[in-house]
Amino acid sequence: MDDFVLRALAAGCGIALMAGPLGSFVVWRRMAYFGDTLAHSALLGVALGFLLGVNPLVGVVGVCVALALALVGLQRHRALASDTVLGILSHSSLSLGLVAIAFLETLRVDLISYLFGDILSVTPADLAWIYGGGAVALGGLVLLWRRLLAVTVDEDLARVEGMPVEALRLAFMLLIALVIAAAMKIVGILLITSLLIIPAAAARRFARTPEMMAGLASVFGMAAVLGGLYASLTWDLPGGPSVVVAAAALFLASAVVPLRS
């Protein structure tokens, strides 16, 4: 097998591994639209990264964090429903990113690869980012696991028990930002959320504990990466979308598989 195929596999599986547990939380907390909003803002981070001459991934994490903070602030004033706030931020930040990249005339940015991913051009440096970021994200998640579950079940109860609910919520958003920064190269910012929620949704029916659902979601995600890459190489299809289509097919299959009761 060629090196670039191996790197693509390693990158995709690394993303699927961390997307499993984090995506499960996105599903449990009903934050799919929030994840989408963060992902859309990532393009602005890429543009800022180029402008400031730093690694685009640093720019992505920075913008995601700023947006997460803005959202926490905006959700406190309930003048607008939160899906309206998310809709405004999601599309304006994506457009802002597109406009900013258009201003960077001297740079040739492959916009399509940022929007839809370019899994077959993963470099060893990308791999280091994915596994480094993934280790931090998963480590953080393990550390906060019980308390994050408690906050997910009921924020008031968690608060009465003395848990720092706001800080936990923010920490979770940071973990999502980290995954988005790492996964951008693989499936692109428009498709990242699907890698978070589709494997987790497919895992739900087979799981009896939160941990089982998180683990199964990782396995399903890796299966989708394998299937998608295979299809992409065999029929010369775009990599990111192929992975998402494979995940969707897995989800459909999981919905019709009969369960022993």
Next chain:
Amino acid sequence: MRLGGRVILDRVDLQVRPGEIVTLIGPNGAGKTTLVRAVLGLVRTASGTVGKRPGLRIGYMPQRLTVDATLPLTVRRFLALWRPVTADRVEAALAEAGVAHLAGSPVQNVSGGELQRVLLARALLGDPDLLVLDEPDQAVDVHGQAELFGRIETLRRTRGCGVLLVSHDLHTVMARTDRVLCLNRHVCCHGTPEDVRRHPEYRSLFGGHADDLAVYVHHHDHAHAANGAVVPGHDGDCCHG
């Protein structure tokens, strides 16, 4: 425990002693939930203080709880989320609340009355000095209410914890409560259940006899004598028991 809120709740003074059951009653919008949330530290009071004995452990039993259907969570696991506890303690708390048989059920599948007791077991796991129960009679039928209040009564005797109960119906808690605080944005009256039941303001809020209602005018630059007559001058609480 002292608390003085403003606007939604005005001039409230509330104390719960160890082993004592205090019930908050009042119509919808009377500020019962606000007062409880202040006691729990979930809302800040605009003025006044909530004083707690240092190290006071509060066990909170909310009115209801909805866990997203996508989260695979058994009752046993639900109880273990809030603090590090051993499996034995979880089973013991479930048994104490009378729902040991539910340990393996998904928390979304238990009925309203069962969920109340699961939530009670959850509150007990923190070894509370003060149990706060927000309208525990809401989701339960009459039989279940008697069962639940009997259980709470036993708990305060065996554990010696104070109990702050919110209810909109005095009749169900009458026999089980030591003191009653009747709220309607301020303290209408408080005292033993008997005192409160006889109190004219309570009667007007909860529909006493028609002749009592006829003479009642709701102004609070005055107080009410025990027979319902208006006594000028006194500001604030209406009766003390």
